[in-house]
Amino acid sequence: MKTKKTLLILGAGTGGTMIANKMVERLDLEEWKIIIVDRDETHYYQPGFLFIPFDIYRPGDVIKPKRNFLPRLVETVVSDIEVIEPDESRVKLANGRTIDYNELVIATGSTVVPEETEGLLDGGWRKNIFDFYTFEGASALARFLRTWDGGRLVVNVVEMPIKCPVAPLEFLFLADWYFHERGIRSKVDLVYATPLDGAFTKPRASSILGDMLEQKGIHLEPTFSTGRVDSTNHKIVSWDDRELDYDLLVTVPTNMGAEVIERSGMGDDLRFVPADKHTLRSDKWENIWIIGDAGNVPASKAGSVAHFMLDVLIENIERHIDGLAPLPLFDGHANCFIESGFEKGILIDFNYDVEPLPGRFPLPGMGPFALLQESPANHWGKMSFRWIYWNVLLKGGEMPFTSQMSMAGKWA
Amino acid sequence: MMSAVDTSILDSLEFDDQNFLVNATDWTPAVGEAIAAELGIVLGERHWVVLNFCRKEWEEHGESPTIRRITKGADVGTKELYDLFPGGPGKIAAQIAGLKKPTGCV
Numbered sequence: 001m002k003t004k005k006t007l008l009i010l011g012a013g014t015g016g017t018m019i020a021n022k023m024v025e026r027l028d029l030e031e032w033k034i035i036i037v038d039r040d041e042t043h044y045y046q047p048g049f050l051f052i053p054f055d056i057y058r059p060g061d062v063i064k065p066k067r068n069f070l071p072r073l074v075e076t077v078v079s080d081i082e083v084i085e086p087d088e089s090r091v092k093l094a095n096g097r098t099i100d101y102n103e104l105v106i107a108t109g110s111t112v113v114p115e116e117t118e119g120l121l122d123g124g125w126r127k128n129i130f131d132f133y134t135f136e137g138a139s140a141l142a143r144f145l146r147t148w149d150g151g152r153l154v155v156n157v158v159e160m161p162i163k164c165p166v167a168p169l170e171f172l173f174l175a176d177w178y179f180h181e182r183g184i185r186s187k188v189d190l191v192y193a194t195p196l197d198g199a200f201t202k203p204r205a206s207s208i209l210g211d212m213l214e215q216k217g218i219h220l221e222p223t224f225s226t227g228r229v230d231s232t233n234h235k236i237v238s239w240d241d242r243e244l245d246y247d248l249l250v251t252v253p254t255n256m257g258a259e260v261i262e263r264s265g266m267g268d269d270l271r272f273v274p275a276d277k278h279t280l281r282s283d284k285w286e287n288i289w290i291i292g293d294a295g296n297v298p299a300s301k302a303g304s305v306a307h308f309m310l311d312v313l314i315e316n317i318e319r320h321i322d323g324l325a326p327l328p329l330f331d332g333h334a335n336c337f338i339e340s341g342f343e344k345g346i347l348i349d350f351n352y353d354v355e356p357l358p359g360r361f362p363l364p365g366m367g368p369f370a371l372l373q374e375s376p377a378n379h380w381g382k383m384s385f386r387w388i389y390w391n392v393l394l395k396g397g398e399m400p401f402t403s404q405m406s407m408a409g410k411w412a
Numbered sequence: 413m414m415s416a417v418d419t420s421i422l423d424s425l426e427f428d429d430q431n432f433l434v435n436a437t438d439w440t441p442a443v444g445e446a447i448a449a450e451l452g453i454v455l456g457e458r459h460w461v462v463l464n465f466c467r468k469e470w471e472e473h474g475e476s477p478t479i480r481r482i483t484k485g486a487d488v489g490t491k492e493l494y495d496l497f498p499g500g501p502g503k504i505a506a507q508i509a510g511l512k513k514p515t516g517c518v
């Protein structure tokens with residue numbers, strides 16, 4: 001019996017799970033075996049972390065066993081990945097196993113690293129300082145908020161880039177709504193401190209979202225790059241010595257790629273893997289590919305982006321197997337529902353070259369969504385994303401979007 | 413008295429709507445001095461350590477370095493970097509070095 005070739009996928013989160021489901025249908029399994037490795041048996045629906053602090057979602061809504069989403073014909077290995085040795089096309093696992101591969105997909109995602117900020121983990125951590133980018137942080141914050149009776153709530157983004165760059169805004173919009181419902185909105189000051197010079201990264205959306213912050217009485221503190229946290233005196237201090245007092249700090253710590261990327265000497269300064277932004281192939285190794293948050297490509301780090309990367313990645317891996325050059329097909333397409341509170345939402349759609357624009361987003365079967373504008377339909381779009389995520393997206397199923405962005409319905 | 417920097421050198425150059433030089437190859441140290449002057453910054457030796465590093469990164473990788481890249485690569489502390497280029501060192505250093513806005517912001 002001849003030995004099979006190996007497609008190895010590192011990380012079984014959003015991107016890794018999708019690519020496993022797709023490749024098992026595409027590759028000839030007489031010739032190929034597919035192996036996926038993750039240290040964690042639980043799949044977290046990270047977009048749901050946003051709703052946990054406000055008791056809109058319960059833990060069961062965002063946690064499911066990974067095995068429910070991985071195809072039987074893919075070998076699933078539960079282990080920490082010790083090191084990638086790209087020059088030898090080999091990966092060593094913490095459980096002692098070594099796997100040689102022919103093609104490697106890196107889908108190890110990004111994580112928050114509060115250690116990067118002086119003072120962040122001192123006295124206040126998980127007492128009056130919380131993050132909501134982890135399941136534990138979001139759950140601890142939910143417990144805290146249930147009995148909080150008001151004060152100054154500062155949300156800060158330590159540095160860019162972060163995954164889902166709209167999530168901090170959504171948190172504030174939901175907080176505004178939540179405190180209204182609890183009848184204590186007048187006792188809460190809401191402040192948003194961001195290193196960006198406005199509410200968002202792209203100009204048109206930034207000005208519209210900035211207006212929304214103002215209407216909701218949320219104070220924006222732009223160009224605030226957090227240098228350190230003084231948890232004794234409850235303030236954050238920027239690199240240029242501005243200070244912001246808080247009673248409750250909800251922080252988005254520095255986002256970085258997985259530690260194994262650094263251990264393997266394959267990452268940039270934030271442990272992201274340098275890759276071609278149009279082909280999704282590693283800059284250095286021609287049999288290594290990235291999907292999702294793990295790469296350094298200048299697209300938003302979002303599940304929807306991982307989905308749009310999927311088709312390009314499949315095609316390029318297959319081309320490489322056939323000895324062809326990869327095609328530069330990925331255009332940076334991102335599509336995000338922004339929850340804006342009071343059962344409304346906004347939808348933005350953009351790519352590397354075109355910023356989010358107002359207009360209508362026609363989705364067959366789901367109706368028209370208003371772009372860059374608040375509407376109840378957008379809120380229901382966001383809420384149905386959870387169902388779509390668990391039932392369609394992870395399985396690599398057809399979504400009513402195309403991978404490349406369309407200008408149909410937009411007002412340029 | 414500081415000697416006034418002649419900014420007329422900028423008149424013949426093309427800038428985008430956010431005031432970044434369109435062609436990085438149009439840049440010379442004198443152009444850098446002039447852009448800095450318009451931003452109210454007088455360039456000293458430490459500024460040049462950063463600016464030269466930015467230019468080198470661009471030549472090697474075709475991109476403006478992020479703040480992290482600069483602090484690691486140019487041996488300048490984050491605090492010092494903010495003192496040198498107040499308001500947003502990644503962006504302002506790139507602007508003075510005649511490069512594009514760093515792409516860290518998406």
Ligand SMILES: Cc1cc2nc3c(=O)[nH]c(=O)nc-3n(C[C@H](O)[C@H](O)[C@H](O)COP(=O)(O)OP(=O)(O)OC[C@H]3O[C@@H](n4cnc5c(N)ncnc54)[C@H](O)[C@@H]3O)c2cc1C
Binds near residue numbers: 108301
């Ligand atoms: C609060 C919040 C809100 C969000 N909202 C949205 C939204 O509304 N819409 C949207 O599209 N996206 C949203 N996102 C972003 C989205 O969740 C991520 O972009 C997406 O999950 C990235 O997928 P990934 O496969 O790259 O990484 P992940 O899904 O994070 O998977 C990475 C996997 O790699 C594994 N791994 C890492 N290192 C190792 C190792 N050394 N050994 C073994 N296994 C390892 C991890 O265990 C993990 O399972 C949000 C994220 C957050 C935090």
